[in-house]
Amino acid sequence: MITTSVDNWCGVIEAADYGPLSRHEAPFARALRQAVVDLSDDDHVKVIVLRTTHGDFAGAGTPPPVDTTEVLTTWHRDFAASSAVYQAVCFSKKVVVTEVAGHCSAAGSMLVLCSDLTVAAENATFASPFTDLPEANFVLAALTMRLNRAKSWLLRGSTMPAAEAVSVGLVNQVVPADELAATTRELARSVTGMPLDGITMSKMLLQAVLDGHGVGREFDLADHYAIHRWAGLNAGTVQG
Amino acid sequence: MSSHEHVEFSIDRERYTARITLRRPAAENRVTTAMATQICDFLDVVEQDDDIKVVVLSGEGEHLCAGWEPQDAWRQYLDAPGGSVRKHPSQRARLIAADENWWGPRGLYTRLLRCRKVTVLEARGKCFETGLYFALCCDLVVAGADARFACPRWRNVGVDGDMALLFATVGLKRAKELMFCDVAWSARTALAYGLVDYVADDVAAKVEELANMSASIMRDGIVTEKYAVFASLDKMGIGHSFAATTVVGASLSNIHFQPGEYNFLRDLRDNGVDEALSTSRRGLRDV
């Protein structure tokens, strides 16, 4: 399902695609979370790359509704908790790079928002993570691309092409698909020039500053958003 | 040469404008702690003089400021209270130095960010480290086409500067590019990212135009607006970030290097400022 490797200070996580997160497949979320936590704790790793081996970074999918008891217990553990996958990426003590080819469904865009740096292929597209995923973090989006652009993404439920993503600051670099791996390698290499102690301390400061801006508080609201989202669905007033 | 000669101050009362000029061109205007103190003293004058509405900050020569003077990196800790009690400076000395000279209420960056008058920056050539923070803290920034913005010392020791102001100005992902990827932003890139207001061929003329616009606004309006900005800065977490930077920056001075990692202070000790700076900035990539 998920494989990891480490070479020359760079840890690589590979999956066929990250689409299972968009469908709230819990075993996949737990496996990915574990891979991120393990590489973050590896003293021979400075940078972690999230990569896919097939066409899309995160294939399409919509999660089924979850009832309130489950939201507050198992769903919380797998998708909303401070130890769950998204916060594991966002608050990793190493620099996380997402390498995006093809389409990002909701969860793919959330991984992009949580990662430090993103390299995208020209064919990359970024769906709004907010339409379907209650755990999507709006504060991260607003801090990344400015408030009104994030609002527009959320309210329109739009999908951003790569060129727009780079112009609003969601993505650092856009390159032809056949240069994607080499570009990521070069980016990762530039990061590994920083001492290990420097990287972990920088990420510690980053965590404090993100929390000061409300990123952690927005993550903490995920359960409430989920209950609202699926209460509406159960009452038949919301369509996926 | 005393620090006094490295920072010049003048007032143009007709234009309601003061000017603070870095004059250490032989060292590409690298800023020492003594120069930082001198700038703060001039800001005292600016804040007390009711005729001054605008203060322009610039550097003599090709470069605004090529960074923080590395010779000071260790010396500032030794000079702080509790800094020379034992062989290595105490942790309190490191915290006090970071706070007093740079991030705290009396430090250069807070003083510039919270100046009661409008601050305008002429950014040319290298705007590194302290030069980058000048751009983040000033109200208005005009860049020459040759301006480059970077913080290469983060490469050596990790990010020991403020992040909140950088995030609020350029956004998260772009900030992280500057933090982790060994890049310098060109004037055009800095303009696209929102770090500078204008890129101009005639930087001085554009600065004068903006300074005149600001000076045409009534004093009561300027100072009132500045206090509204200060209130917003606190709500946006800038003060918290400066405090966190002081703590993390002091911690980072205890950095331990892995085998094969570049040790800037050792290079400085063995080979001198110019060579160490050149080696440590060799990989800096323009984007």
Place this chain on the structure above:
Amino acid sequence: MARYGTPESIAAASTQVRYEVQRDPGIAYITLNRPEKHNAMSVPMRDRIIDLVDEANIDPDVKVIVFRGVGKSFCSGNEINEEWGQRRPHERRRTLTVGYRYGADMAWGRLGFSQAISRSPKVTIAQLHGYCAAAAYFMIACKCDLVVASDDARIGALEARFLGPAGAVASVHINRILGTKAARRTGFTAMTMSGPEARELGLVTRLAHRDELAEATLALATEIAATPTGQLLYLKARLRAAEAVMDTSVPAITGLLVSHFLQSAPDEMDFWRTARQVGVGGALDADKKRTGAVDPRAGTEGTS
């Protein structure tokens, strides 16, 4: 709360702010209709905006609220030359309590019109053309969820030139919308942003030529209104919670009371004294003759 204004200005407000609902696809239009004054908003006009937003909020057919203006401009801001009951015979100068009523109750405070816009459960769109100045800039355009602007729009704190910046231009939400540099630029130079520049900075969602502006707004509003009602209410509820977390809903200093008491120095133009001598129009003309000050008609396309 009491409603302020003169009998005439209160009576005029119902035609100066028009309200129409297109039940299909579910768009409410709040239209400023005082073109002879660039749609400057009187106190009764602002009160009417509050009432109309309330009405749209609870109308089950309304999904999107559009703010727009008739004539040359979207809106030049609050009316600055108005009797609304602020002068009371026994008080020689304006009191702080009256200042609070004007600055907070009628603008930024929990009862004010800008809060009615920023806390609406419906999606709000501002349609900007011509001048969008002062309160129209920071209390409508920057408070709506989405902004559609024409190429020729002039957006900013133009009043900063002659009245001093009103303080609100430095507020947190504007810093988060424009970035810190452009936010301070609008306040400390009084420069305006053109539509294209405001789009580059991130304030404006969509840009259109003046004669295609209404159509572009309609297309965006129709697109949003196609979302099921429950989902749209959910997304807006999420947004409001996140804005509470980011602290972008309310200004840093409510009402900026002190802006009512700014004094010009002897070497600065005294706008109100000039206005007493030659009228507000004459004072605005005198202001335009000052050297050094920004030209409010100039765009800032020349950012390079």
